[in-house]
Amino acid sequence: NLRKAVRTMDVVYNKFGVSKSPLLKEHYPSGTSSFCSLRQYSGTLSAAAAIMKTEADFVKTLKERTAPGIERYLDTQRTPAAYSSHVIGSTYSGRNYMDNCLLGTDFVEMYLTTGNKYWLDKAEKLWLFVEKGIDNLLDGGVYSSEQKKVSKDAGANAAGAVFAAGLYMATDNQDYLDWAKGLYVWNREKLADTEGMGYFDSMKLTGEIEKKKSIENNGLMVQAGAVLFKLTGRKEYLEDARKTAQFCHSQY
Numbered sequence: 001n002l003r004k005a006v007r008t009m010d011v012v013y014n015k016f017g018v019s020k021s022p023l024l025k026e027h028y029p030s031g032t033s034s035f036c037s038l039r040q041y042s043g044t045l046s047a048a049a050a051i052m053k054t055e056a057d058f059v060k061t062l063k064e065r066t067a068p069g070i071e072r073y074l075d076t077q078r079t080p081a082a083y084s085s086h087v088i089g090s091t092y093s094g095r096n097y098m099d100n101c102l103l104g105t106d107f108v109e110m111y112l113t114t115g116n117k118y119w120l121d122k123a124e125k126l127w128l129f130v131e132k133g134i135d136n137l138l139d140g141g142v143y144s145s146e147q148k149k150v151s152k153d154a155g156a157n158a159a160g161a162v163f164a165a166g167l168y169m170a171t172d173n174q175d176y177l178d179w180a181k182g183l184y185v186w187n188r189e190k191l192a193d194t195e196g197m198g199y200f201d202s203m204k205l206t207g208e209i210e211k212k213k214s215i216e217n218n219g220l221m222v223q224a225g226a227v228l229f230k231l232t233g234r235k236e237y238l239e240d241a242r243k244t245a246q247f248c249h250s251q252y
Helices: 002-016 038-051 056-071 097-114 117-132 154-171 174-190 215-232 235-251
Strands: 151-153 202-204
Touching (some): 038 056, 097 117, 097 154, 154 215
Antiparallel strands (some): 151 202
């Protein structure tokens, strides 16, 4: 499986790679394809973190391709610094809280895997951006987008809970665990469909709920419940995760 993972990454860079650049195209064959989005590119960091748990030599690819590519999305003009949805300079781009939470979790994983504090520093700085996206409207919760603060969604809050929980594992700072619990509870109280234990997509500031359900958002709540159970030992988190996993299995 490790060989397959490394080969898959080789194919990604060979087929989607851009000459003399760490960036990737969105499609193959590329034609006039633009650079891929942050969420697409960040998958390479997730893969690198997983591979390096058993293959330390993959650090060469990380240093030469993956890490430099990620930094091409970093927007330092707006504060706190965070990662834009598209490559800086290619087009005007917003900054999405869920994308940055997912990336922050990858930074934490890289730190836990390598012990390199470079990654922990990046994760903690990125949390400052996420924290700025949380306010008292709708009793808390993080927004979907920095630019369009009109709703708060299940994906951003679930991803935020996982990110904060990871920071707690990396630092033992209780504040991060409190943030993780709070974002989890927000989803549980505002967006859970108690009949089927799936989670609705989002809530507008008017209180109106967007009732579609995605496997991505629900999957993140499974992950959040599992990691909070691991950290706290509270069985309600595990029970929630099991119910949501059963919902996903039955629906998707």
